[in-house]
Amino acid sequence: MAKIVAGIATSHVPAIGVAMDKGTTGTAYWQPLFKGYEPAREWLAKLAPDVAIIVYNDHACAFSLEIIPTFLIGVAGRFPIADEGFGPRPVPVVQGHPALAWHLAESLILDEFDMTIANEMPVDHGLTVPLSVTCGQPAAWPFPVIPLCVNVVQYPPPTGARCFKLGMAIRRAVERFDQDLRVVIYGTGGMSHQLQGERAGLINREFDLAFLDGMTRDPLALTRITHTEYMREAGSEGVEMVMWHVMRGALGDEVAEVYRHYHVPASNTAAGLMILETRGAA
Amino acid sequence: MTIPRDYESIPGTYVYDAERGRLGYVLNMFCMSLNKAENRKSFKENEAKYLDRFALSAEQRRTVLERDWLGMLKVGGNIYYTIKIAFCDGLTFQDVAGMMSGVTKETYAKMMLAGGRSVQGNRYKDGTAPEATHG
Numbered sequence: 551m552a553k554i555v556a557g558i559a560t561s562h563v564p565a566i567g568v569a570m571d572k573g574t575t576g577t578a579y580w581q582p583l584f585k586g587y588e589p590a591r592e593w594l595a596k597l598a599p600d601v602a603i604i605v606y607n608d609h610a611c612a613f614s615l616e617i618i619p620t621f622l623i624g625v626a627g628r629f630p631i632a633d634e635g636f637g638p639r640p641v642p643v644v645q646g647h648p649a650l651a652w653h654l655a656e657s658l659i660l661d662e663f664d665m666t667i668a669n670e671m672p673v674d675h676g677l678t679v680p681l682s683v684t685c686g687q688p689a690a691w692p693f694p695v696i697p698l699c700v701n702v703v704q705y706p707p708p709t710g711a712r713c714f715k716l717g718m719a720i721r722r723a724v725e726r727f728d729q730d731l732r733v734v735i736y737g738t739g740g741m742s743h744q745l746q747g748e749r750a751g752l753i754n755r756e757f758d759l760a761f762l763d764g765m766t767r768d769p770l771a772l773t774r775i776t777h778t779e780y781m782r783e784a785g786s787e788g789v790e791m792v793m794w795h796v797m798r799g800a801l802g803d804e805v806a807e808v809y810r811h812y813h814v815p816a817s818n819t820a821a822g823l824m825i826l827e828t829r830g831a832a
Numbered sequence: 833m834t835i836p837r838d839y840e841s842i843p844g845t846y847v848y849d850a851e852r853g854r855l856g857y858v859l860n861m862f863c864m865s866l867n868k869a870e871n872r873k874s875f876k877e878n879e880a881k882y883l884d885r886f887a888l889s890a891e892q893r894r895t896v897l898e899r900d901w902l903g904m905l906k907v908g909g910n911i912y913y914t915i916k917i918a919f920c921d922g923l924t925f926q927d928v929a930g931m932m933s934g935v936t937k938e939t940y941a942k943m944m945l946a947g948g949r950s951v952q953g954n955r956y957k958d959g960t961a962p963e964a965t966h967g
Binding site: 565609610615632633635705706742744746750757778782786815817 | 838839841842844846847848853863864866867872905910913915916919920924926929932934948949951954955
């Protein structure tokens, strides 16, 4: 039986990837952020999961406005790195896990989550920056990845409550998979940030820290935050935090926070990282 | 019955909803075309000619040619798309954010280093709701 052993929440700010790709992580600007990533990398290397499900949003790369899937799962064996408008990031191609991904697709749809299925798609910084943040710069990523995309670009994204329920369904599906796999799930995006308009640059530390606390204290209360509340309190792009709920929903009731890191600024964004282990995790 | 758009009370924010989606689709799909290196090259060589390929409104066309980043949002631009024009120019998200909020790059960077723009006083447009009654 496969099992979800841990969840990782992290921002996926593109500039974090650029800093790593250009070798500027040691500068006075970036060093405090990257120093805080080191314990997470050590933890993940020690955990050595068999596969990761990464919940993220595409940013006008794999999909445009032509077709906008609310929830999508990538079932390919490999996912090339997208050209986002300035050439692809110089990071390894992402290997998929078609057997588990197809199992998830079938299970989720029969469990009433109507997933879009992608046999081919490039992956952008939304997926690769979380890998960089938690794995550093290996020649090949240390585990296969199942991309799970959530629309947050065209309003409205799915609600936080719906995302949490999708996470619960992912957990049920993973536990029905007949191979012994230890699975980690990433919820990415956020935390507070606004990239657009006269209000660009908005950061709300108080909101973010309460959100981090809520992940263990009362995750269901967090799922009741409305889109307008996210946008008003955490910036228009802060609504990405709905994706954290997919991760949290997949972990079950009992979790332990093993690490967190919060830093402002990463370009325009409050960068948050949190590691949660399910009870009884190896 | 229409969906309430209570987020319209947030100042300086252009939520990419159905209404902006209808307005901005062509503009954003032009931006999407810049994901291809050959298209970036053609656009840079002759911007006006390249834009002829897309059925932009006159105002959309102006905002692109003049790099009126805030103006683009007002005619249906979505920041994840319009930023691709900025990438073509060698600009970053932070450069564009500064220009949209009407301050110099240095002032904007300084604000971010000091913890970002405060939410205090930035929750509601003037007159839409008193700050004190919420959060």
